[in-house]
Amino acid sequence: SYELTQPPSMSVSPGQTGSITCSGDKLGDQYASWYQQKPGQSPVLVIYQNTKRPSGIPERFSGSKSGNTVTLTISGTQPIDEADYFCQAWDSSTAVVFGGGTKLTVL
Amino acid sequence: EVQLVQSGPEVKKPGESLRISCKASGYSFTNYWITWVRQMPGKGLEWMGKIDPSNSYSAYSPSFEGHIIISADNAISTGYVQWTSLKASDTAIYFCARQAISPFGTPFDSWGQGTLVTVSS
Numbered sequence: 001s002y003e004l005t006q007p008p009s010m011s012v013s014p015g016q017t018g019s020i021t022c023s024g025d026k027l028g029d030q031y032a033s034w035y036q037q038k039p040g041q042s043p044v045l046v047i048y049q050n051t052k053r054p055s056g057i058p059e060r061f062s063g064s065k066s067g068n069t070v071t072l073t074i075s076g077t078q079p080i081d082e083a084d085y086f087c088q089a090w091d092s093s094t095a096v097v098f099g100g101g102t103k104l105t106v107l
Numbered sequence: 108e109v110q111l112v113q114s115g116p117e118v119k120k121p122g123e124s125l126r127i128s129c130k131a132s133g134y135s136f137t138n139y140w141i142t143w144v145r146q147m148p149g150k151g152l153e154w155m156g157k158i159d160p161s162n163s164y165s166a167y168s169p170s171f172e173g174h175i176i177i178s179a180d181n182a183i184s185t186g187y188v189q190w191t192s193l194k195a196s197d198t199a200i201y202f203c204a205r206q207a208i209s210p211f212g213t214p215f216d217s218w219g220q221g222t223l224v225t226v227s228s
Contacts, residue, residue, distance in 0.1 A: 001169075022180075033214040035152075042202055042221055043152065048214035086152050090212050094166040096142070096154035 002026060002091040004099035010075045011105040020072045021101045022087030030089055032070040034063060037101075038083045046085075047072055074104075082106040109133040110205050111219035118225045126189035127222045137161040139205040141179060141186035142215060144189030145171075147199045155201075158186060159208060186227050193226045200224075 004024040023030065032050055035043035045054050047063035048051030050070055060075045074081055087099040129141060142157040148167045156167035160179040167175070179186045186203055201222045204215035 031212045035215070037152075042218040043204075043205040043215070044218070045216050047217070054216065083110075084151075084183050088214070094157070095168060096157075098144075098154060101151040 002097050004087050004089060004097055006087060006102045008100065009103040009105065011072070011107055014079060014106055015076055017073060017075045018077050018104065020085050020104065021069055022071070022099045023069045024089060025068055027065065027068045027070055027089055032065070032087055032089045034072045035086045035088065036083045037086065043086065066078040077106055079106050109197070109205070109217045111205060111217055112212070113203060113219040113222045116223040116225070118227070119193055120228055121226055122192050124189070124191050125193055125224065126187050126203060127224065129186040129219050131184045131186070131205065136181060136184040139207055140162045142204045142206055143177060144202045144204060145199045146202065148175050155188065157206065160186070197224060197226050
């Protein structure tokens with residue numbers, strides 16, 4: 001089955017830039033999205049169509065794509081950005097796949 | 108304001124049946140897929156399946172097909188997922204989310220608050 005691969009964890013210092021990668025064989029041909037999930041809360045869409053930011057999401061969140069890898073970048077990371085981040089794409093025209101998630105620690 | 112409000116927590120025994128709901132408001136219900144996502148304790152997100160409320164067409168992940176049924180009631184803008192025979196391994200938080208119906212792979216832009224289902228003897 002199709003898989004999206006993310007690093008399980010990463011840490012970044014406050015004010016610094018952190019980047020989370022997501023790799024998958026089909027990402028070069030499709031859009032990906034990113035979701036932020038804080039403990040005890042529902043996921044929140046932070047990036048869609050690889051690079052677009054929904055209204056209400058801070059400008060410090062950005063997305064990019066190179067080949068079969070998409071990247072979520074947080075510039076000027078704040079303590080409130082500490083959360084789990086999941087990438088998401090499609091296994092087929094209807095089936096959805098999520099990455100395993102990356103736990104971002106801000107310290 | 109777009110809202111997806113899910114039904115409350117459930118505690119069930121193995122073998123019992125269950126249906127949980129997701130009531131939508133603030134948008135045209137038939138213009139968006141309703142998707143269901145499982146999150147087992149301490150784990151990641153798993154896509155279960157989705158339904159197009161405009162025609163009741165549904166699609167399932169192979170991991171869940173045959174174990175769940177996804178449905179919708181357009182009259183009350185509500186989506187459902189149901190189990191006929193729960194297992195202990197169904198213990199999880201279940202989220203609903205909406206996804207614009209489009210051929211271009213649209214994101215899940217609004218999520219319910221989640222429903223905790225506990226299955227234990």
